[in-house]
Amino acid sequence: MKNNSLSKLSKILLITSGIGLIISIFVPLWAIYLEAPQYPEGLGMFLHANKITGDYEIINGLNHYIGMKEIHQEDFWEFKILPYALGFFAALAFLTVFLNNKKWLYFFAALFLIFGVAFMVDFYLWEYDYGHNLNPNAAIVVPGMSYQPPLFGFKQLLNFGAYSYPDIGGWIMFGVGIILVVLSYLEIKSSKKVI
Amino acid sequence: MKIIQLFGISAFASLAFLGSCKPKGTETAVSGDAAEKVYVAPGKYDEVYNFVSGGFNGQMNVYGLPSGRLLKVVPIFSVNPENGYGYSEETKPMLETSHGFIPWDDQHHLELSQTNGEQDGRWIFANANNTPRVARVNLKTFRTEEIIELPNSAGNHSSPFITENTEYVVAGTRFAVPTDDANGDVPINSFKENFKGVISFIGVNKETGDMNLSFQIEAPGVNFDLSHAGKGKSHGWFFFSCYNSEQANTLLEVNASQNDKDFIMAVNWKKAEEYLKAGKGRKVKTQYAHNKFDEKTQTATSKMEQEVTVLSAKELKDICYFMPTPKSPHGCDVDPTGEYIVGSGKLAALIPVHSFSKMLKAIENKEFSGEYDGIPILKYESTLYGEVQKPGLGPLHTEFDGKGNAYTSFFVSSEVVKWDIKTLKVLDRQPTFYSVGHLMVVGGDTKKPYGKYLVAYNKITKDRFLPTGPELTQSAQLYDISGDKMKLLLDFPTFGEPHYAQAVPASLIKDQQVKFYNIADNKHPYATKGEAESKVVRQGNKVHVYMTSIRSHFAPDNIEGIKVGDEVYFHVTNLEQDWDVPHGFAIKGNQNAELLIMPGETSTLKWVPKKSGMYPMYCTDFCSALHQEMQGYVRVSPAGSNVPLTYSLNNKADNAKSPVKTAVTK
Numbered sequence: 005m006k007n008n009s010l011s012k013l014s015k016i017l018l019i020t021s022g023i024g025l026i027i028s029i030f031v032p033l034w035a036i037y038l039e040a041p042q043y044p045e046g047l048g049m050f051l052h053a054n055k056i057t058g059d060y061e062i063i064n065g066l067n068h069y070i071g072m073k074e075i076h077q078e079d080f081w082e083f084k085i086l087p088y089a090l091g092f093f094a095a096l097a098f099l100t101v102f103l104n105n106k107k108w109l110y111f112f113a114a115l116f117l118i119f120g121v122a123f124m125v126d127f128y129l130w131e132y133d134y135g136h137n138l139n140p141n142a143a144i145v146v147p148g149m150s151y152q153p154p155l156f157g158f159k160q161l162l163n164f165g166a167y168s169y170p171d172i173g174g175w176i177m178f179g180v181g182i183i184l185v186v187l188s189y190l191e192i193k194s195s196k197k198v199i
Numbered sequence: 200m201k202i203i204q205l206f207g208i209s210a211f212a213s214l215a216f217l218g219s220c221k222p223k224g225t226e227t228a229v230s231g232d233a234a235e236k237v238y239v240a241p242g243k244y245d246e247v248y249n250f251v252s253g254g255f256n257g258q259m260n261v262y263g264l265p266s267g268r269l270l271k272v273v274p275i276f277s278v279n280p281e282n283g284y285g286y287s288e289e290t291k292p293m294l295e296t297s298h299g300f301i302p303w304d305d306q307h308h309l310e311l312s313q314t315n316g317e318q319d320g321r322w323i324f325a326n327a328n329n330t331p332r333v334a335r336v337n338l339k340t341f342r343t344e345e346i347i348e349l350p351n352s353a354g355n356h357s358s359p360f361i362t363e364n365t366e367y368v369v370a371g372t373r374f375a376v377p378t379d380d381a382n383g384d385v386p387i388n389s390f391k392e393n394f395k396g397v398i399s400f401i402g403v404n405k406e407t408g409d410m411n412l413s414f415q416i417e418a419p420g421v422n423f424d425l426s427h428a429g430k431g432k433s434h435g436w437f438f439f440s441c442y443n444s445e446q447a448n449t450l451l452e453v454n455a456s457q458n459d460k461d462f463i464m465a466v467n468w469k470k471a472e473e474y475l476k477a478g479k480g481r482k483v484k485t486q487y488a489h490n491k492f493d494e495k496t497q498t499a500t501s502k503m504e505q506e507v508t509v510l511s512a513k514e515l516k517d518i519c520y521f522m523p524t525p526k527s528p529h530g531c532d533v534d535p536t537g538e539y540i541v542g543s544g545k546l547a548a549l550i551p552v553h554s555f556s557k558m559l560k561a562i563e564n565k566e567f568s569g570e571y572d573g574i575p576i577l578k579y580e581s582t583l584y585g586e587v588q589k590p591g592l593g594p595l596h597t598e599f600d601g602k603g604n605a606y607t608s609f610f611v612s613s614e615v616v617k618w619d620i621k622t623l624k625v626l627d628r629q630p631t632f633y634s635v636g637h638l639m640v641v642g643g644d645t646k647k648p649y650g651k652y653l654v655a656y657n658k659i660t661k662d663r664f665l666p667t668g669p670e671l672t673q674s675a676q677l678y679d680i681s682g683d684k685m686k687l688l689l690d691f692p693t694f695g696e697p698h699y700a701q702a703v704p705a706s707l708i709k710d711q712q713v714k715f716y717n718i719a720d721n722k723h724p725y726a727t728k729g730e731a732e733s734k735v736v737r738q739g740n741k742v743h744v745y746m747t748s749i750r751s752h753f754a755p756d757n758i759e760g761i762k763v764g765d766e767v768y769f770h771v772t773n774l775e776q777d778w779d780v781p782h783g784f785a786i787k788g789n790q791n792a793e794l795l796i797m798p799g800e801t802s803t804l805k806w807v808p809k810k811s812g813m814y815p816m817y818c819t820d821f822c823s824a825l826h827q828e829m830q831g832y833v834r835v836s837p838a839g840s841n842v843p844l845t846y847s848l849n850n851k852a853d854n855a856k857s858p859v860k861t862a863v864t865k
Contacts, residue, residue: 065749065750069824
């Protein structure tokens with residue numbers, strides 16, 4: 005007989021993941037830091053599920069030199085969707101525990117990974133757009149130069165050093181992704197043993 | 200050959216010998232680790248803010264200690280073309296007085312606000328000695344926010360000392376003069392009948408710092424010199440030194456030095472408050488300016504007050520008492536416990552220390568030696584705690600370290616002397632280079648001095664720095680007073696002439712700084728909160744330019760149709776919302792000054808072109824990489840010309856759209 009119910013560990017970690025995803029709705033997901041000789045204190049910009057916070061207005065002011073578009077919260081459809089998407093995944097985590105079925109875990113894991121990849125691709129495309137789509141009449145035009153911030157890590161852009169890293173919410177999302185992969189692996193392994 | 204060599208060596212040796220006969224200089228006064236103690240590495244902050252009066256430059260200078268680096272000059276009583284203070288339409292009212300606009304003064308003393316006798320880092324008060332005024336500077340913005348003129352006064356010297364909760368800032372007249380309700384057009388030698396010494400008590404609002412002249416005390420016609428409030432047990436009293444009890448009106452250097460003793464006047468201001476409440480004061484009709492800077496509108500207004508309540512010390516017997524003090528006392532300093540009042544007779548060879556508790560007892564027991572113009576004189580022995588014997592020559596001022604020690608400056612013998620308040624014994628003396636006037640210990644006139652550093656402010660510097668012609672700098676000398684002996688650490692030149700100074704640990708000030716003004720809160724009537732709102736409006740011969748500045752352009756940057764005879768007002772709003780991004784504004788041929796506009800602020804420059812032609816305008820503060828491009832033109836046509844009034848800001852991108860706009864005429 006095939007046992008499709010989840011292990012105790014899986015249930016605990018799924019509930020933890022669900023709570024984590026709810027938290028991630030309310031904390032910054034991603035952080036971009038800029039450093040320059042003129043800004044020894046650094047400039048920070050924080051992407052939440054539903055808004056941008058930090059020094060983005062100052063960054064907008066500086067970006068006019070290179071002709072970069074201004075960053076405005078209302079330009080991003082993602083902010084309208086993301087809180088619900090995260091809420092949906094949290095609900096899915098609890099539902100999986102409630103249904104106590106491995107298939108639901110595999111389904112959840114697959115869907116979340118697709119979501120994670122899509123999230124990063126979308127983020128990259130925005131960065132590409134801001135970094136390349138420049139006003140040709142800007143005060144500073146360096147031929148061949150683009151200003152795409154790094155997806156993950158550090159990059160020097162003229163006098164600015166740019167850092168891009170997940171913030172609390174982003175780390176939670178990474179954590180949930182890893183937990184789901186590991187749990188799926190463990191559950192598949194235990195199913196095989198029973199057979 | 201050998202003989203010549205020998206001769207040379209012996210000549211050199213004798214020179215060296217002669218050299219060693221000269222009096223010892225600083226080389227011996229400075230010990231090995233002085234450099235280490237004053238070195239503040241690049242990027243590190245100083246430990247202490249030192250606010251130093253500017254004397255005849257009318258400003259306040261802010262230094263960092265222990266490095267002695269000048270951080271800022273804050274204009275208070277003098278116009279400052281560097282940032283437009285006193286020149287911009289917004290700040291001109293700050294320097295209004297009952298004598299009209301006064302562009303300068305002589306700024307002597309500073310006092311930081313206190314709560315419970317300790318510095319609270321909120322405001323610093325400054326006196327104007329010439330045209331009597333008291334100013335308040337906000338330490339969140341380092342801007343002068345309020346100036347109040349003092350009626351019935353001349354030479355506001357014993358000011359702006361404060362009570363321990365900043366209830367009052369005082370001001371005493373250094374020149375006795377007839378009061379404003381009396382006829383001042385009298386013979387000068389009628390001094391004794393007609394001249395009065397008036398002391399002002401300026402109330403300070405606990406929350407806002409707003410000042411208001413609560414009352415004045417009319418005292419005999421003597422010259423009030425310096426003062427300090429009682430603290431702790433003596434809270435409720437104020438002490439003023441005075442000279443010229445001879446009431447001389449000419450050659451005071453001789454004629455005011457005849458009496459063996461002048462006075463320190465003790466004022467029971469709590470009692471004075473009671474009399475004021477009981478309606479014992481006389482209303483004196485007068486005029487004095489009260490100027491306030493409103494941070495919301497970024498504009499100062501000047502109001503002419505019409506009346507002040509004066510209490511007569513002669514009629515209300517128990518407000519004022521005279522304590523005889525030897526030889527024209529100058530400094531009048533109260534120790535941290537509030538018990539000891541130190542008078543420093545400029546010509547005395549000792550320092551008298553009065554005891555507050557003995558003074559109270561003497562008043563209770565009526566131990567009077569007589570009256571001076573209706574004011575009781577207490578017996579010298581009855582109030583005296585003791586005298587410091589042979590401390591030096593020409594004592595001026597005393598500060599305290601909170602460890603039971605007092606430090607007195609000696610002008611004539613050019614030294615700082617450390618002595619024990621309880622035993623009155625001299626503990627140490629160090630030379631100053633040269634002729635110290637005021638001295639200051641960090642927090643040295645509060646209930647809880649910070650101590651550690653003492654600064655002597657010297658009048659004569661002759662051979663101390665590279666010479667600069669006949670006019671030389673004055674100087675400050677920093678001493679480490681953490682040990683038993685004072686150690687000279689550093690000399691630094693000062694800006695203007697330093698008199699009294701204040702200092703406070705940096706932690707109390709540095710974290711509360713305003714970095715920029717929020718543009719949403721800008722209530723200036725001519726604010727332009729975005730380039731799209733920029734415009735030019737003509738009202739008769741007045742032209743108002745609503746201009747914005749942002750890195751790196753003005754909007755508008757081209758204006759045509761200004762005519763000779765027009766008065767042009769450039770209302771420039773700095774649209775930046777970031778720290779350390781001021782913009783300047785200047786225009787050719789302006790007889791006024793330039794502007795330095797902080798982020799989020801609106802400032803107005805008045806410009807009256809005298810002849811037709813082309814006038815460039817530009818930003819004077821290197822604001823950004825394209826600062827040099829931050830410029831524009833104003834075309835001025837002859838009077839009566841029919842060039843239409845237009846303005847523009849041409850973007851390279853939308854050049855073709857020709858966004859030249861016609862000005863509104865009202």
